[in-house]
Amino acid sequence: MFACAGCGAVLTVPVSRVALPVHAGQLYGHDLLGPLMEPGTYAVNPEPFGPPWRTWDEVGAAEAQARGWYAPAHLLPGGPRGAVVIAPGDVRGTVFIPGCSAGYCCGLDGRDGPNLACERCGREVATRIDDCSYWQAVWLHPPAVHRLAGADGPPAVTSWEALPAQRPVLPPIHPDGWWNPIWAAAVAAALADLLAETDGTPVTVPDGPVADVFRRSIETLLPAGTPARTLAVAGPGLPDVTADLVLVPRHPQNGELWPAPGAVPLAYDVWRHLAFHRERRPVPGAGAMPDEARRDDPPPRQPPGPFRPDWGIFVATLARRPEVRRPWLRRLHDRVRSRPYREPF
Template sequence: MTVFACTGCGAVLTVPVSRVAFPVQAHQQVGNGLLLGVLMEPGTYAVDPEPFGPPWLRWDEFGAVEAEAHGVYAPVFALSCGPRGAVVVAPGDVGGTVLIPGPAGGNCCGLDGQDGPNLACARCGRLVATRVDDCSLWQAVWLDPDAVHRVDGDASPQRTVGWDALRAERPGVEPVEPDGQWNPLWEAAVAVALARLLVLSTGARVTVPDGLVAETFRRTLDALLPPGPTARTLALAGPGLPAVTADIGLVPQHPQSGEDWAPSGSVDVVPLPWDVWAYLAFHHDRRPVPGAGAMPDDARRDDPPPPLPRRAFHPDVVVFLDTLARLPEVRQPWLREIYHRVSRGPYRFPF
């Protein structure tokens, strides 16, 4: 376990936490008024591999050459020039800090963190973190990597749950909220996977299996890729599933280590967060009316039944564009055309 302390005075600022994979939805922004929950599970932390926070530069101020040196390969509205390696934790895991209202940076319902650190060390006054809790953002505290340092406790290695045990411990997150809205985690996770799927498609059609995978992937893939013969096939692959024979496998990412599950054979992989992948893999569509005679194994009598979505699934377009802009393949003409088409009309079909 690890705690984080102020580099100025050494005051401990967090409870003991253990590292997990960086969440795909970390920088997601949803519609005004939709209250998102806490990003990180209690007792965990993750490290952002990308720059975080101000200063911000617009694309025309940055330039394509310098942007590529920072891992961005297509035009974006603005780029963060803040430090890499920001540590994100749950707000309830932070102590010994005080809120500084002046640079808090706010939106309609709370703090958005756009103005930089707004939490100071209560002992020495050093700015150490950014609290984010606006209604359109995931609630989190982002520790400034230049203002805090890690203090390792017990030297014993962190227990990593095996793939087989994960199925019992983490059965997955349902795609639809009780009010009929699609789960924002699903919208972000599918958006990231779609960007990587496009790269592996090489611009040709992809066959998508029926069921919830089709409901979340097929419509967008068919809309973005040009008509023509199918060149590649997609299937779920991972622990507990039969060996995959498709060209591309949707595989789970380990929630602790961030490791992608590796199938046997020459299969290209597209990772999904474990909680999304597990639901896709092991929760099959309900048969609404059991057949005559004995109840089939796949018939479920839930009371109340799981909620139905209010609308068709739409991947998060901002997360999709942000992911695609950071893939070097977006410089290929056919993929750059898709990027520009979606950028010009980000909320048109199928987003």
């Protein structure tokens, strides 16, 4: 649990640490999104979070690189590192701070910093974000809270083999019929990491689910031709593969990356679908079936159009890679940043 650093009042229910979700910094659409974190979990942001906001020119290239930014960004956060994020429903003993209700149209966006105070002593302790386009979350302000150790110690990390039984399937198509925004964020981050490993050389993408979400982007952003690097999926439960680049899972609890040469990290839930999903396709049968008959009711959801990675996550991930200082990759970064909705985004 986490408590107020001023008076010691408990501010959360018991929570267990997990890896920071890849879509933590995502802005998506103009509707209300769900909670960023699963109930009973928390994650820590290693990067500076929140105000004061500073422009790239104010920070300067040298300081920005020292903070892990290797390409320009519109605004850089100057808040403390180590902000703890939890689901809004896991907060206890806080009240809203009058006058700290900045938002776009449907809620709070946290642009001005902490907007929640400790109910007992009034200390500013957290920032609630629930506006449209944002994943709903409460970010605990690091200087204002401290962690209370659990009586049983930290929970055991689930083995790779046991993960599938404990995590629900994350389908690529959202219930509203569109591509899942979490998929858009996860693939965008992996795409940026993949490009940073290629030196601008062609990459061949295997047929199947991987091609559905990666091929169009890779063929758009990288040149065609030979020789080309090969891409494959590797990880727990899969046979060994020989490829130049391999999509491997990141453990959802501790962020550990499955070790493999040429590893390109991918969020576990998305990796799991790409690694083990086998699409059911109609095959000729021995008898005849009426035209109006369907084997699936309702039928499987079909993609609404070509997959589009999240350009914001792509640019932010690329900007944190030292390789973006290479001329070809910097040009690509600047092109996507200046024209974000150009193909394939």
